[in-house]
Amino acid sequence: MKKQVYTTLRQIALLFEALTVRQLLFNRFVILVVFALALSGSAQVYVSMNDSGTIEGQVVDQNGEPVEGAQVTVQELGIRNQYDGDTTTTDENGYYKFTGQTQLLEFRVRVTTEDAQTVERHHLYFQGQNTDINVVLDTEG
Incomplete structure (x- = not known):
């Protein structure tokens, strides 16, 4: 009898032990799925917070000094055409900013100074992505 x-x-103990292992494996799967969903959700939140189409940066000379009054133009590039762009000037700290550039995919940033020096940067980016473009001017000539 004993x-x-x-x-x-x-x-019964082996049955509970088997159930516990199954539960652990199931819980690991659930944790993995929850983690993947949380990661995907946080990535979407990040993108939604950074998709206002802002292009900004600073224009400096070779010594790192800000260049005030430089003309900065952002121009959309097409397959065959170059479209009219937006233009602004840098502030006293050399900063510029374009907002609402949500339709650009391929574009050029052109910086022109008072002494007619021009620097161009060509960029590709995701539609609506915020981006920083800093430009260093060659002041030596």
Whole structure:
């Protein structure tokens, strides 16, 4: 009788042990799925917070000094055409900013200074992505 009870208890213990392992494996799967969903959700939140189409940066000379009054133009580039762009000037700290550039995919940033020096940067980016473009001018000539 004792041996039969012992065997029955042993089988019940093995059954619970098997259920526990199954539950652990299931819980790991659930944790993995929840983690993947949370990661995807946080990536979407990040993108939605950074998709206003802002292009900004600073124009400096070779010594790192800001260039005030430089003309900065952002121009959309097409397959065959160059489209009219937006233009602004840098402030006293050399900063410029374009907002609402949500339709640009391929564009050029052109910086022209008072002494007619011109620097161009060609860029590709995701539609609506915010981006920083800093320009260093060659002041040596």
